[in-house]
Amino acid sequence: MVDASDAGPSTSYTAFRKTEKHFKNRSSQSRLPTLYACEASRAALDVSRPDRQEDDPVWQASWWGAEQQNVRRRFQRDKGKRPELSEVPREVRCGSKTGYVVSEGCILLPGYLDNEAQLDLLEAALSQYTLPPNPLSISTHYDLPPNLFEMYANESKELIPTLAPCAETPESTGKEKPAERWIGRKTVDTPAGHVVGYEEILSKNRQWTADPPSEKLGSKTAGELMKEMRWANLGWVYQWSVKSYDFRPDSPITFPPNLSTLCVEVVKSVPWDHVLSADSNVGHKAWVNDYVPDTGIVNFYQTNDTLMAHVDRAELDPSRPLVSVSLGHACVFLLGTSSRDDQPLPIILRSGDVLVMSGTGRQNYHGVPRIMEGTLPSHFEPSEKDSVALSAAKRWIHGGRININARQVFPPGFKRV
Ligand SMILES: O=C(O)CCC(=O)C(=O)O
């Protein structure tokens, strides 16, 4: 997951890595250049900005300089005149919403979820999606209680013990360290364009063993563990160390029905014939009828977490849509191409935005180099009417961002052996 060039001098960094470093740099917070502004290579695309500047938490938190006032209006006005702006983003009607085609197969639906829907999904992500049998990043290290979030909501001070360390295995010694801290997913990289077949996956399933619990960890409270948790797995279980789903069970863990309904609705709303190029041959005509997510990851970010450049290419059909929802603080999302050497497009993702990656766009490198501090929208502020669970969920999101992304790993009609 780390650029091979990372060990060398800065001049050998890939274009993707340089942009990641630019946005990770905390010494010069604020002053984001926009796509309209001059430094085009690092300029960020911002289409979910509210119409009134004063309503924008990103603006309020001083991420934009005064010179960026009304930048979106100027962007719309000048799009036709400036060739570098005419390609991205192309506007498309998605049902009752507006979408922007930000690159081949990648569509951003700003503000797809209203405030109420965001709060419902926030509560579900923390209180339901973290329940057993869904694996959590911390499941292999701690002897978790049946309901960790409930303990968090009740502000329990009870200590949750670690699991006993077990013998090392050749596949995973637990000693490999990622070159820098990121969202806690240890993976091996695969060559660009590599798509794994079912047989290859089953053989990886047989090799895989879970990470052994670390001996260095100590008991923690639910409050500490809810901050340490980096992801929850939905549906088919992904094995991070071998980058494959575990297809050994007969059926997946039940995928949350409400989330499935949301993702299907998003995919049905996209006018695929207008989004994908005419020569695109990815079977998109079927998606409106047979797209059903069966796996997903919920990413839990604290404001200093990042997600490094990667491609999600473990699904059997490499082009079916991946639907990705943002909640909480805004972030800078980098959308690249199938090569890390190409300059990625920085996109501001706000709470309620939905990004769909599909077709050849599924092979694009992407990552999250920055969660934008101070950008939590006001509907996440506590209210007297909140239930215990919602109030705890709001408390959690004050320190972070949640991303929920769903995919379909088994294309319809696929026969398992
Ligand atoms: O947090 C995000 O917006 C992106 C997450 C992502 O790319 C992933 O989980 O594969």
Ligand SMILES: [Fe+2]
């Ligand atoms: Fe991803």
